[in-house]
Each structure stands twice: as structure tokens, then as C-alpha cells.
Amino acid sequence: MFEWKGFAKFWLWFCLIVNILVLILGVVGLFGVIALGAEGLGILILSLVAEVGMITGLAILLFMKKKLGFYIVAAMGVINIVLNAMSGQLVKGIASAIISLVILFFAIKSNWNEME
Numbered sequence: 001m002f003e004w005k006g007f008a009k010f011w012l013w014f015c016l017i018v019n020i021l022v023l024i025l026g027v028v029g030l031f032g033v034i035a036l037g038a039e040g041l042g043i044l045i046l047s048l049v050a051e052v053g054m055i056t057g058l059a060i061l062l063f064m065k066k067k068l069g070f071y072i073v074a075a076m077g078v079i080n081i082v083l084n085a086m087s088g089q090l091v092k093g094i095a096s097a098i099i100s101l102v103i104l105f106f107a108i109k110s111n112w113n114e115m116e
Helices: 006-036 041-064 067-086 090-114
Strands: none
Touching: 006 041, 006 090, 041 067, 067 090
């Protein structure tokens, strides 16, 4: 089995750490939304579920080296686009999902055939 090297290793770890931080901040925000009774609770909960899915996909890709992880990350990107559109930030959602997915693909493409 191969090992991630160079930019692929950096990018996978970077994405995993950033998404874990986003999840933590989202959970803190969830408690604030519940305490203040603000709107958007449903979208926030769905965003947190998608964030857990993103972290799972990245972990599968990073540690198990399976293509399934990339497909999960791509699916969560689509879900995030929909959630951003529901909250009125469609352009931001599309841009962030596509840019991060393209960078991820180019980072791992040299090892694509070696993955299960």
C-alpha cells in the first residue's frame, strides 16, 4: 500500500483539520442558536451532518486510501452547495465546493489507480 506524500498529504491533513474545526465551531453555534431561538436551526443541523460526512470521507481517503472517501467528499460538497443556496449564498457555496474538490482531485490523482 502506498503512502500519501507531498502536497497530497498536506492537503488531506489540512482539509481534515479545518473541517474538524468547522464542526466544533458549528456545534458551539448550534448551542447559541438554540439558546437565542434564532432562525436557521434546520439548515445548521443539516450543515453539521454534512460536515460529519465530509470528515468521514476525508478520513477514509487519508487513512484507508479508498476512492469511496473522495466520492463521499464530493457528495458532501453537493449537499453544502444546496445548503448554501437555501441560506442565500449559492455563489459562495459553488465556488468553495468546486475549488476545494478540484484541488483535492489534483492532489490525489497520481495515486488514484493505487486506491481501492
